[in-house]
Amino acid sequence: MARQNDKRALRGRAGRMQGGRGSGRASTGNVRLWGRHAVEAALKNPDRIHRKLWATREGIASLDGELPDDFPVEYADAADLGRLVARDAPHQGLVLECAPLDDVHLADVIDGDADRPVVVLDQVTDPHNVGAILRSAAAFGAAAVVTQDRHAPPESGVVAKSASGAMEIVPWVRVVNLSRALEELAEAGYWRLGLAGEAEAVFAEALPTGPVALVLGAEGEGLRQNVASHCDALARLPIGEAMESLNVSNAAAIALYAVAARTE
Incomplete structure (x- = not known):
């Protein structure tokens, strides 16, 4: 992703960070998110532990912010991304795998x-x-x-x-x-x-x-x-x-x- 000075850093924790506490949201494994708004919000959430981002180059360019240089990204075409999500899901060139959010009491x-x-x-x-x-x-x-x-x-x-x-x-x-x-x-x-x-x-x-x-x-x-x-x-x-x-x-x-x- 080309670095642009007018974009804010995406603050979320990258996939290399481990040890996030499981949540009470009935999700026992990783959660897969898709679509620009959902993925962008998750990337900006400092409480998220991110595992991997699959994306088209157009999808990356649409994000409001910069990914860290060592963020785990795999580029793919739209058809490949479609196989990672629910059928006909509007992924908009972005699929993020992350840990569930922590419990809220x-x-x-x-x-x-x-x-x-x-x-x-x-x-x-x-x-x-x-x-x-x-x-x-x-x-x-x-x-x-x-x-x-x-x-x-x-x-x-x-x-x-x-x-x-x-x-x-x-x-x-x-x-x-x-x-x-x-x-x-x-x-x-x-x-x-x-x-x-x-x-x-x-x-x-x-x-x-x-x-x-x-x-x-x-x-x-x-x-x-x-x-x-x-x-x-x-x-x-x-x-x-x-x-x-x-x-x-x-x-x-x-x-x-x-x-x-x-x-x-």
């Missing part, structure tokens, strides 16, 4: 900025939806996204591509027991507001001041009863009768915007 989030909302996902398993929610969480300043370890997708290229770099920015907390996590949030002073289409209260009316945890369930099934019972209130988004429901990632974006807008 709920206590670390609770001890942070309580003015920022926490998003809690109940059995949202589609990686595209989780990635899109991470992207909205980054856009609207959420403190974290919380999922249950057994009922959420692992850290992956699909999540990262849908998140468009947000997987490196927003803490993703994986917990064993979602109900217990909601109890911990309540103990820390968060108002737990669950989104449910059958609720009588409208979201804007139920949204309180102060710390809030937004709780969303999977499309179709919605919130499980035990999770809903651990919410302080349930509310619905006021959508028209022409549509029965919204995609969970769209609902999360609307709810996060409403939380961000309440202080303006």
Whole structure:
């Protein structure tokens, strides 16, 4: 990659560095990321341990930053890169293999900025939806996204591509027991507001001041009863009768915007 003085250094740790602690993101081995935004964000994340980058020369040139001289890069054509990722994945000339991110614990989030909302996902398993929610969480300043370890997708290229770099920015907390996590949030002073289409209260009316945890369930099934019972209130988004429901990632974006807008 030609060195240019106007580009910032890509700060992430190269593949020669070993010993990164495994994460709780259901990824036991290396993670393979693709696409410019996902790869660039991972390269700029100082907490990432990178193993190897496969790239076209055009892909390298598109990066906002310089790779270290000894960074492990293997140049390949687009067709070869296509064999490294999911079928028809839009790799944009960049495929990065790296270690999973370290665990993020709920206590670390609770001890942070309580003015920022926490998003809690109940059995949202589609990686595209989780990635899109991470992207909205980054856009609207959420403190974290919380999922249950057994009922959420692992850290992956699909999540990262849908998140468009947000997987490196927003803490993703994986917990064993979602109900217990909601109890911990309540103990820390968060108002737990669950989104449910059958609720009588409208979201804007139920949204309180102060710390809030937004709780969303999977499309179709919605919130499980035990999770809903651990919410302080349930509310619905006021959508028209022409549509029965919204995609969970769209609902999360609307709810996060409403939380961000309440202080303006």
